[in-house]
Structures are given as C-alpha cells and as structure tokens.
Amino acid sequence: MVTEGGARQGGRAPRAEVALKTVGADPHSPERVRRTLEQALVFAGASCAAGYAPGADGLLCLVDSAGVPRTLFGLRETYPPDGNSPVALAVRTGRPVRLGPGDLADCAESRRMAAGEVHLTALPAGGGCLVAVGERPFDADDRECLALVADALTWPESPATPPDEVGGDGFALAMDTGRVEAGDRLLELFGIARDQFDGRVETLLGLAVPEDLPALMSVVEADHMSLGDRELEFRVIGPTGTPRWLRLSGRLAQAEAGRPVRLVGTVADAAAVRPEVTDVARVQRLAAALSTAGTVRDVSHAVVSALRGPLRADRIALAELEGERLVVTVLDPPYPESWPELWRLEWRGEWPDAPMGSLPTLAAVLREGRVRIWNAGTALEPALGDLGPGGLAVLPLAAAGRTVGACLVGWNAPHDFGPDERALLTASAGLAGQALTRAHAFDAEHELVGMLQRQLLPRSLPRLPGGVAVARYLPATAGLEVGGDWYDVIPLPDNHVALVIGDVQGHSTAAATLMGQMRTALRAYSTEGHPPDVVVAHANRLLLELETDLFVTCVYVDVDMESGTAWCVRAGHPPPALRHPDGSTEVADEDGGPPLGVVAQAEFPLVPLRLREGTVVALMTDGLVESAGSSMDEGFARVCTGLAAADPAHLDLVADGLLTQAHRGDDIALLLLRYDGMSVRPLREGWTVWRVPEASRHARRFTRRTLKSWGVEDSEMDGALLAVSELVTNALIHTEGQVRLDMTLLGRRLRLAVTDTSPRTPVKPTGLSWEATGGRGILLVEAVSEAWGTVPVSGGKQVWCELRLDT
Numbered sequence: 001m002v003t004e005g006g007a008r009q010g011g012r013a014p015r016a017e018v019a020l021k022t023v024g025a026d027p028h029s030p031e032r033v034r035r036t037l038e039q040a041l042v043f044a045g046a047s048c049a050a051g052y053a054p055g056a057d058g059l060l061c062l063v064d065s066a067g068v069p070r071t072l073f074g075l076r077e078t079y080p081p082d083g084n085s086p087v088a089l090a091v092r093t094g095r096p097v098r099l100g101p102g103d104l105a106d107c108a109e110s111r112r113m114a115a116g117e118v119h120l121t122a123l124p125a126g127g128g129c130l131v132a133v134g135e136r137p138f139d140a141d142d143r144e145c146l147a148l149v150a151d152a153l154t155w156p157e158s159p160a161t162p163p164d165e166v167g168g169d170g171f172a173l174a175m176d177t178g179r180v181e182a183g184d185r186l187l188e189l190f191g192i193a194r195d196q197f198d199g200r201v202e203t204l205l206g207l208a209v210p211e212d213l214p215a216l217m218s219v220v221e222a223d224h225m226s227l228g229d230r231e232l233e234f235r236v237i238g239p240t241g242t243p244r245w246l247r248l249s250g251r252l253a254q255a256e257a258g259r260p261v262r263l264v265g266t267v268a269d270a271a272a273v274r275p276e277v278t279d280v281a282r283v284q285r286l287a288a289a290l291s292t293a294g295t296v297r298d299v300s301h302a303v304v305s306a307l308r309g310p311l312r313a314d315r316i317a318l319a320e321l322e323g324e325r326l327v328v329t330v331l332d333p334p335y336p337e338s339w340p341e342l343w344r345l346e347w348r349g350e351w352p353d354a355p356m357g358s359l360p361t362l363a364a365v366l367r368e369g370r371v372r373i374w375n376a377g378t379a380l381e382p383a384l385g386d387l388g389p390g391g392l393a394v395l396p397l398a399a400a401g402r403t404v405g406a407c408l409v410g411w412n413a414p415h416d417f418g419p420d421e422r423a424l425l426t427a428s429a430g431l432a433g434q435a436l437t438r439a440h441a442f443d444a445e446h447e448l449v450g451m452l453q454r455q456l457l458p459r460s461l462p463r464l465p466g467g468v469a470v471a472r473y474l475p476a477t478a479g480l481e482v483g484g485d486w487y488d489v490i491p492l493p494d495n496h497v498a499l500v501i502g503d504v505q506g507h508s509t510a511a512a513t514l515m516g517q518m519r520t521a522l523r524a525y526s527t528e529g530h531p532p533d534v535v536v537a538h539a540n541r542l543l544l545e546l547e548t549d550l551f552v553t554c555v556y557v558d559v560d561m562e563s564g565t566a567w568c569v570r571a572g573h574p575p576p577a578l579r580h581p582d583g584s585t586e587v588a589d590e591d592g593g594p595p596l597g598v599v600a601q602a603e604f605p606l607v608p609l610r611l612r613e614g615t616v617v618a619l620m621t622d623g624l625v626e627s628a629g630s631s632m633d634e635g636f637a638r639v640c641t642g643l644a645a646a647d648p649a650h651l652d653l654v655a656d657g658l659l660t661q662a663h664r665g666d667d668i669a670l671l672l673l674r675y676d677g678m679s680v681r682p683l684r685e686g687w688t689v690w691r692v693p694e695a696s697r698h699a700r701r702f703t704r705r706t707l708k709s710w711g712v713e714d715s716e717m718d719g720a721l722l723a724v725s726e727l728v729t730n731a732l733i734h735t736e737g738q739v740r741l742d743m744t745l746l747g748r749r750l751r752l753a754v755t756d757t758s759p760r761t762p763v764k765p766t767g768l769s770w771e772a773t774g775g776r777g778i779l780l781v782e783a784v785s786e787a788w789g790t791v792p793v794s795g796g797k798q799v800w801c802e803l804r805l806d807t
Contacts, residue, residue: 012043012141012144012145013043013141013144013145013148015043016039016042016043016145016148016149017148019039019042019043020036020039020148020149020152023035023036023039023152024036024152024154027154032154033051033063033064033153033154033155033156034064034065034066036051036149036152036153037049037050037051037064037065037066037067037130037149037153038066038067038423039145039148039149039152040066040067040130040132040145040146040149041066041067041422041423041426041427042422042423042426043142043145043148043149044132044134044138044142044143044145044146044149045134045136045138045142045370045426046067046132046133046134046138046142046146047067047068047073047133047134047135047426047427047430048065048066048067048068048069048070048073048075048132048133049065049066049067049130049131049132049133049149050062050064050065050066050070050075050130050131051063051064051065051125051128051129051130051131051153051155052079052087052091052128052129052131053126053127053128053129053155054081054091054127054128055078058081059078059079059080059081060078060079060080060081060087060088060091060128060129061077061078062075062076062077062078063128063155063156066423067423067426067427068287068427068430068431069287070133073118073120073133075131075133077251086099086120086122086131087122087129087131089122090122090123090124090129091124091127091128091129093124094124095124096121096122096123096124096143097120097121097122098119098120098121098122098138099119099120099121100119100137101117101118101119104118104120117135117136117400117401118133118134118135119133119134119135119136119137119138120132120133121133121138121143121146123146123147123150124150125150125151125153126153126154126155127155128153128155130146130149130150130153132146132149135398135401135430136369136401167183167185167266168183168184168185168186169183169185169186169189169266169267169268170182170183170186170264170265170266170267171183171186171250171263171264171265171266171267172262172263172264173201173262173263173264174262175262175263178200178201178202179199179200179201180199180200180201180204181199182197182204186266186267189236189244189246189267189268189269190204190207190236191207191236191238191239192204192207205217207236207237208234208235208236208237209234209235209236209237209243212234212235215232215234215287216232216234216248231247231248231249231250232247232248233245233246233247233248233270234246234248244269245269245270246267246268246269246270247267247268247269247270248265248266248267249265249266249267249268250263250264250265250266251263251264251265286302286303286306286427286428286431286432287431290302290303290431290432290435293435293439295439295442296320296329296436296439296440297329297330298439299318299329299432299435299436299439300318300329300330301330302435303318303330303407303428303432304316304318304330304332306428307407307409307424307425307428308332308409310424311409311421311424312411312415313409313410313411314388314390314410314411314412315331315332315333315338315339315387315388315409315410316331316332316407316408316409316410317330317331317332317387317407317408318330318397318405318406318407318408318432319405319406319407319408320404320405320436321366321403321404321405321406326359326362326405326406339387340382340383340386340387341382341383341386342382342383343383359381359383359384360381361380361381361384362384362394362406362408365394365396365406366396366403366406367403368396369396369398369403370396371393371394371395371396371422371425371426371429372393372394373391373392373393373394373417373422373425374388374391374392374393375391375414375415375417376389376390376391376414376415378392380392387408387410388408388409388410388411388412388415389410389411389412390410390411390412390413390414390415391410391411391414391415391417392408392409392410392411393408393409393410393417393425394406394407394408394409395407395408395409395425395428395429395432396429396433397429397432397433397436398429398430398433399433399434399436399437400437403433404433404436404437404440405432405433405436407428407429407432409425456486456512456515456516456519457473457486457487458471458487458488458489461489462489462491464489464491464497464561464673465495465561465678466495466561466562466675466676466677466678466679467497467559467561467673467674467675467676468651468673468674468676469489469497469499469671469672469673469674470651470652470654470655470671470672471487471489471655471669471670471671471672472655472656472659472668472669472670473485473487473667473668473669473670474623474659474662474667474668475667484503484504484505484506484507484511484512484514484515484550484552484667485501485502485503485504485515485621485623485667485668485669486500486501486502486503486504486515486516486518486519486669487500487501487502487619487669487670487671488500488501488519488522488523489671489673490522490523490526490527492526492527492529492558493529493753493791493798494560494562494684494744495560495561495562495678495682496558496559496560496561497558497559497561497673498522498526498532498535498556498557498558498559499555499556499557499559499617499619499671499673500519500522500523500526500554500555500556500557500619501554501555501573501619501620501621501669501671502515502518502519502522502552502553502554502555502573502621503552503553503554503573503621503622503667503669504518504550504551504552505550505551505552506550507667510548510550511550514543514546514548514550514552515552517542517546518539518543518552518554518596521538521539521542522535522536522539522554522556524792525538525539526556526558527791527792528792528793528794529793529794530794531558531567531606532556532557532558532567532568532569532606533569533604533605533606535556535569536554536556536569536571536593536596536604537602537604539552539554539596540571540596540597540599540600540602540604541600543596543597544597544600546597548597550597551572551595551596551597551598552571552595552596552597553571553572553573553595553596554570554571554573554596555568555569555570555571555573555574555575555576555619556568556569556571557569557576557609557617557619559611559617559673559675561675561677561678562678562681562682564610564611564612564613564615564675564677565608565609565610565611566608566609566610566611566617567606567607567608567609568588568590568606568607568608568609569592569593569604569605569606569607570592570593570604570607571592571593571594571595571596571602571604572592572593572594572595572596572598573592573595573621573622574620574621574622574625574626574632574636575587575588575589575590575592576588576609576617576618576619577617577618577620577636577639577640577643578609578611578615578616578617578618579615579616579618579640579643579644579646579648580612580614580615581612581613581614581615583644584644585640585643585644586640587636587640588607588609590605590607591605591607592604592605592607593605611675612675613675613676613677614648614674614675614676615674615675616643616648616651616654616672616673616674616675617672617673617675618639618643618658618670618671618672619670619671619672620639620658620668620669620670620671621666621667621668621669621670622666623662623666623667623668623669624639624658624659624662624668624670625638625639626666627663627666628663629663630663638661639658639661642654642657642658642661643658646658648674651672651674654672655670655672658670680746680747682744682745682746683710683744683745683746684742684743684744684745685706685742685743686740686741686742686743687699687702687740687741688738688739688740688741689728689731689732689739689740689741689754691732691739695728695732696725696728696729696732699724699725699728699741700721700724700725702741703717703720703721703724703741703743703752704717704721706743707720707743707745707750710745712745712805716805719784719785719803720750720752720784720803720805722780722784723752723780723781723784723785723801723803724741724752724754726777726778726780726781727741727752727754727777727781727799727801728741728754729777730754730762730777730778730799731754731756731799734758734760734762735756735757735758735760735796736757736758737756737757737758737796738756738757739754739755739756740754740755740756741753741754742754742755748804748805749802749803749804749805750802750803750804750805751800751801751802752800752801752802752803753798753799753800754798754799754800755793755796755797755798756796756797756799757795757796758796758797759792759796759797760797761790761797762777762778762790762799763778764778764779764782765778765779781801784803785801785802785803786802786803786804787801787802788800788801788802789801
C-alpha cells in the first residue's frame with residue numbers, strides 16, 4: 001500500500017472513493033476496468049488484482065488484470081462456475097472468500113500459486129468477481145478499500161477477447177511452427193512492406209530493441225504457466241533507425257488437449273494509446289528483466305532502469321539492509337556531488353553506506369514495510385529530505401515476510417504523484433524484494449561454486465628448472481554450475497616436467513568431482529615413473545572402472561627441461577600450440593587417441609615435440625578456441641596470431657592477452673610454458689647393484705669413483721658414502737629383485753636414489769635400545785642429508801636423499 005507522510009491510515013477509504021469516481025467518469029473508456037483494478041494496488045496494497053465476469057460459454061472469464069503479472073500467482077484465465085475455486089465460490093455465494101498461505105496450499109484450485117506468504121481475497125463484483133493477491137494479510141482498511149473497488153467494477157458486454165481473424169493491426173502466431181499472419185497496418189508499424197515479409201516471427205523479433213527482447217519473448221513463447229491474455233509494450237527500430245513504442249495485446253487460443261496452438265491479437269502504436277506512465281507494461285518489463293538478473297548488482301540496475309526514466313526522477317538509490325546499515329548497491333546518478341552531504345561523507349569507494357541511526361524516518365518506514373510518499377515541502381531529516389526536495393518515495397523491499405532493502409526515488413522540482421505512478425511503485429517494490437532475495441542466494445551459491453573450483457585447481461604452480469609456467473582459468477559468464485576444466489604442472493625426477501590440461505564433459509558437481517579424481521590419478525601415475533602414453537592409458541582404464549556416464553578429454557606433455565625434448569599424448573582434446581623463438585607458430589595436431597572413458601583398449605600415440613630455448617607451449621581447453629559463432633580452426637588461428645604478436649618474456653601478459661580474445665560461452669583453462677633451457681646441466685650416473693656378499697662395498701667404490709670423476713674431493717665424500725651404504729644395504733636385506741643406484745650432481749647438491757621392487761616404504765624408528773642390531777640406517781641417512789623421502793615407481797619404490805657437499 002502507498003501512504004503519504006503525515007496522513008492517517010484511516011484516510012485511505014475516502015481517497016479511494018474519489019479516485020474510483022474519477023476513473024469511472026468515462027464509462028466507455030477501454031481502460032476503465034484496468035484503471036479500476038489499479039486502485040486495489042494503490043489503496044489496498046495488493047500486488048495483483050484481476051477481474052472475472054461470466055463469458056458466453058458459461059465460464060468465469062478473465063476481463064483484465066493489473067499489477068504483478070497474474071501468472072506469477074497462478075491465476076488462470078477461466079474458472080468453471082460450479083468449481084471450488086475462490087472465484088467460483090465468491091460468485092455463487094455472493095460473499096467474500098479470503099485465503100491465507102495455508103488455505104492456498106490445501107486448495108486444489110490454487111496449487112499453482114507461488115510459494116511463500118501469499119494472501120488472496122475474492123469479492124463478488126457485479127455478477128463477476130474481484131480477486132486481489134498480496135504478500136501480507138489484508139487488514140480492515142485494506143478490505144474496506146477492496147470492497148469499494150468491487151462495487152465500482154462494471155463489466156463490458158463480454159470479456160475482452162482479441163479477434164480471431166487477422167485485421168489490419170492484427171496477427172495470428174502458430175506456436176508450433178513460428179509462422180505468423182500479420183495485417184497490413186501491423187507490418188507498417190514494423191516498417192516492413194507486404195511483399196518483403198516472409199511470414200516468420202523471427203523476422204519481426206529481429207526488429208525489436210535488444211533490451212526489450214526478453215520481455216517480448218516471454219509473451220510470444222507459450223508455456224503452461226502463462227496461458228491466456230498477454231499485453232506488453234516494446235520498441236522496434238524503424239527504417240530511419242529511431243526506436244518506436246508499440247503495444248501488443250493478445251490471447252492464447254487453446255486446442256482440445258489444453259495446449260496453446262496460436263497467439264492471436266493486435267499491435268498498436270503505443271504513443272496513441274498509452275499514458276505517460278503505463279504501470280502494467282513497465283511492471284511486465286521489470287519482471288522480465290528481473291527474471292534474468294542473477295546478482296544483486298543486476299537486480300539493482302534493472303530496478304533503476306525501470307523506474308528513473310518513466311518517473312522522470314532526478315535520483316534513485318537501491319540499498320540492502322544489513323543490520324543497522326543500508327549498504328547501497330546502485331546510485332543513479334553515480335556522482336557524489338549529486339547526493340546529500342551525509343551520503344557524501346559516507347562515500348566509500350564506489351558507493352556509500354548509510355547509517356540507519358541518522359535516518360530515523362527511513363528506519364520507521366522499513367519497520368512498517370509500506371511504500372511511503374512525501375510531497376514537496378515535507379519536513380524530513382536532511383539526509384533524507386535532500387534526496388527529493390520536490391518529492392520523495394521510499395519503497396521497502398520485502399520478501400518472505402521481512403524487509404531486505406529499500407529503494408529511494410527523489411525529485412528536485414515539485415512532483416505530483418498520480419495513480420499510475422503509485423501502482424508502479426507498489427508493484428516494483430514487491431518484485432524487487434523477491435528478486436533481491438533470489439540474487440542473495442545466487443551470489444552466495446556463486447561464491448561457493450567459485451571456492452569449490454579454486455580448491456580443485458592448483459593454488460600455485462611450481463618453480464621449474466629451465467622454464468616458467470603460468471596458468472589461467474575463467475569460468476563461463478553465466479550459470480552457477482561448476483565446470484570440469486582443469487590444468488596441472490607436475491615436477492618429475494631428472495628435471496622432467498609434466499604439463500596436463502583436461503576437460504570433463506558437462507557442467508555439474510559430478511563433473512567437478514570427476515575432474516578432481518582425474519587430476520589426482522594423472523599426478524599419481526606420472527610420479528610412478530610411467531611414460532606419457534602409459535599414464536594416459538592408466539587414466540582411461542580407471543575412468544572406465546568408475547562406471548560414470550561422463551567422458552574426459554586431456555593433453556599430457558612430458559618435457560625434458562635439460563634437452564628440450566618433449567612427448568605429447570592427446571585424448572580427444574584440442575592440440576597444443578607452439579610459438580617458436582623466431583615468432584612463427586604451429587599447432588601440433590598429429591594423431592591422438594579418443595577421449596578417456598570411451599574405449600577400453602584405446603591407443604594413445606606418442607608425438608615428439610622439439611623445443612628450442614624461447615619456445616612457448618600453449619595448452620588450452622576448447623572454450624578458448626571454439627564457440628557458437630566460430631569454428632575451432634578460426635579459434636586456433638586467433639590463438640596463433642596472439643602468440644606470434646606477444647612478447648614471451650612477459651608470459652603473464654601473453655596469457656591475459658589470449659583470454660581477452662576469447663568468447664566466454666564456456667569455461668576456459670589455459671596453461672603456458674616458456675622453455676628457457678638449463679644453463680647448468682646436472683651430471684648423472686647409475687649402476688645396478690650386484691646381489692653379492694660385499695654389495696655395499698662395491699656400491700661405495702662405485703660412488704667414490706664417480707664422485708672423483710666429477711671433481712669432488714675425498715674430504716667431501718664421507719656423508720655420501722655413508723648414505724649410499726645404508727640405502728643399498730636396506731634395499732638388499734628387505735627386498736628381492738633388482739636394486740639400482742642413481743646419482744645426480746647439480747652444482748654442489750648431490751642426490752642419491754636407490755630403487756627396488758618392493759612397494760613397502762621404510763619407516764623411521766621412534767626409539768632404539770642399545771641392544772638393537774638394526775634400524776639405525778634411516779636415522780643415519782637423515783643425519784647426514786638435508787632431505788630424504790620415498791616415491792612410488794612402477795613395480796616398487798625409490799628411496800632418495802639430498803646432500804650439500806662440503807666446500
């Protein structure tokens with residue numbers, strides 16, 4: 001309900017009578033029923049009002065409605081007079097029918113009602129019925145005003161029905177084929193000559209202003225929740241390029257099965273039939289905009305766009321209520337100098353926060369939960385009054401029985417609030433409150449989805465010997481579902497690095513879960529020391545054993561950072577792109593295998609890649625190179641052009657530049673490696689240990705001879721010799737099969753690794769008695785080395801330690 005500042009609640013009924021007499025002054029006005037229904041919105045606080053009258057077929061037929069689209073509350077086009085619907089009961093008994101949320105839930109005729117706090121009142125009206133729906137109970141004053149509206153309703157001879165035959169401004173749209181019959185006047189309004197019209201509805205929709213298309217599509221697309229009358233104002237671009245306002249009125253005709261078969265109606269020049277502000281069309285457009293608004297900021301912008309222009313307001317603010325503060329989400333105009341001093345003092349970054357303690361009148365309005373209007377000259381606190389010296393409207397935004405925010409609309413010059421504007425403000429407040437609540441849930445879920453995605457991807461990439469890697473991940477621009485794109489960089493022994501990028505089919509929690517499993521599996525198989533094709537084959541077998549309906553694509557590249565040799569394996573994934581040091585590019589699109597999880601005995605060919613110092617390797621998911629508007633070949637051409645023009649010295653900028661060219665219809669993962677080569681290459685030597693009684697002595701002799709050939713002094717070898725003796729002895733005593741010793745020297749850092757065929761990991765003892773004859777080997781290795789550990793390898797394990805040779 002709309003109340004004016006300083007006015008008493010009991011003054012609504014007399015003002016409603018005056019407004020109804022004004023509306024009924026012209027009994028032949030085609031807008032009379034609608035304008036009468038609008039007074040239920042203004043004076044009784046209804047969100048939607050509808051009028052029903054007996055039709056020629058004996059049914060109670062919808063004549064007109066006002067406010068929030070009735071389909072949002074499940075109000076039907078017709079009701080049988082002998083049914084148990086509130087409409088039929090009110091007409092048969094001649095008495096009001098009032099239903100609360102619980103009654104509506106139990107009423108079979110009302111199960112299409114929106115969930116939540118919805119209250120319905122049906123009043124007999126001139127042989128028909130007035131239905132009012134609100135989101136709060138109607139109090140005594142509301143009921144008195146609704147009774148006045150019901151008494152003022154008079155019906156035309158028959159409910160308004162768009163003509164079945166197509167006239168000059170008429171149309172008939174076949175809902176199953178999209179073919180439309182259009183009159184000459186209608187085509188003239190669209191700026192199309194008769195001989196140029198192909199009969200397709202897409203031709204007409206293509207002339208609509210893009211911002212109006214969502215609302216227009218909601219009218220011309222049939223569904224079971226929107227049968228019946230349709231009305232909407234929209235804009236089309238004429239031959240001169242100037243937008244033109246049109247009004248569509250129509251009704252869906254139904255087949256015997258109950259499904260609509262065609263939409264019939266008329267299209268007229270809105271400038272000739274619409275008043276300065278048409279609340280129904282504006283509310284419909286706002287409802288359509290809010291239906292696609294996902295975030296709180298989207299909701300705020302939609303409300304501002306729907307109100308400021310039609311109301312000719314000088315400023316409008318939308319804010320969320322968080323505790324004792326109003327957190328402003330949108331201000332229009334967005335400049336501090338356009339707002340009162342208190343708001344400027346509270347300006348923080350882009351928007352200010354307004355303390356409720358300095359706005360007692362506003363706090364009282366939000367507690368009351370009713371739209372309030374103050375005319376020019378009303379005494380208010382400066383922080384509020386200066387928002388609208390010529391008039392101020394405050395719209396509490398409520399949802400689920402509580403106030404979640406507020407919308408403030410202000411004028412500089414004295415402003416006269418008409419009934420249309422009051423109805424528009426009331427309906428907009430209800431829609432915005434519900435949308436704001438949905439947006440809060442969307443934002444919270446979106447943050448949860450983002451957190452889940454971040455947890456499933458690497459937090460940071462490792463430092464690489466002889467190269468630099470950077471990665472980027474961008475989720476799709478719409479929707480909440482988690483994507484299945486991932487990437488990984490896996491350091492391997494002997495200065496090898498595995499680059500992995502992949503994509504799980506679909507966007508869902510199941511896809512994200514499978515992505516985490518595949519990333520873990522590929523990392524585990526690669527650290528076991530398998531070659532790239534075996535790693536991918538093992539992952540394929542694992543995916544088949546998981547018995548999921550999803551498949552996975554990936555690219556696995558094993559790069560030897562010492563020599564620049566790389567081996568690539570593809571499983572149904574876009575190939576890598578390479579930028580060579582001279583600026584030339586190529587796509588390594590040699591043969592690959594099928595996606596993982598499709599073929600049990602699939603082969604995954606190894607493709608060699610030769611990297612020179614300065615080469616950039618780019619791995620990407622299909623979201624970067626493929627979209628609805630371009631092929632994958634075009635996408636790769638775009639990527640190669642970007643790589644060729646980029647400076648590989650700044651790899652982060654290269655990645656950012658490639659993403660700016662992408663079409664954001666899908667998730668995008670990008671992994672770049674710049675191969676720089678290793679200025680100092682390690683020295684390596686290996687030896688298979690003989691299983692003889694003096695094997696440890698032979699191992700020490702091999703170690704001493706190798707270190708000496710590398711220029712290591714005898715005085716620097718003691719720790720290494722002790723570690724080799726203990727590691728080799730443990731492997732010979734506790735395992736069977738082959739034992740191998742590998743040594744790597746890089747600078748002054750020595751790595752010793754002993755590989756055996758047992759998967760059992762050595763355990764460091766927690767305590768030893770003086771009588772113990774074993775168990776000290778690992779303790780001695782730990783004492784003489786800087787680090788030690790074990791890694792699984794194919795068919796066994798590898799125990800390693802690293803020492804810093806004395807200088």
